[in-house]
Amino acid sequence: MGILNFFFKNNRTEIKDFLKRGAVIIDVRTELEWEQGHLNNAIHIPLSDLKNQIDDIKQLKKPVIAHCKSGVRSARATKLLKFYKIEAVNGGGIADLKRLID
Structure with a gap:
């Protein structure tokens, strides 16, 4: 199990x-x-x-699941969203998130 999978599983x-x-x-x-x-x-x-879309995301008034290919960029996105007081979680890579959703 890779390190990214370890963190993703903790977010499930x-x-x-x-x-x-x-x-x-x-x-x-x-x-x-x-x-x-x-x-x-x-x-x-x-x-x-x-960062340029923060106000639009806030207007949705919903929690956010950020994802990318592997989970690295979505971790950065989650940190940014949380900085702006948006409830967010790192969804990890697209393949893992798709399996979780399906």
């Missing part, structure tokens, strides 16, 4: 709770990665644009 309970509460899933990968495939219910906001 929180992710499931967020989903029950109608969380928004934000995909912070690049445009190219998004075009290659994404979760149907995700919103695409690349990590580089996330």
Whole structure:
């Protein structure tokens, strides 16, 4: 088990709770990665644009599950969202999050 999988597994309970509460899933990968495939219910906001979208995310008034390819960028996104007082959890990589949702 890789280190990222270890951290993701620790978030599973929180992710499931967020989903029950109608969380928004934000995909912070690049445009190219998004075009290659994404979760149907995700919103695409690349990590580089996330700070500029904080007010829009706050207006949703929902918890946020951030994900990327491996969990590294989504960890950074989660930290940024929490800094701006948005309830957020790192959903890890897209493959792990998809398995959890399905």
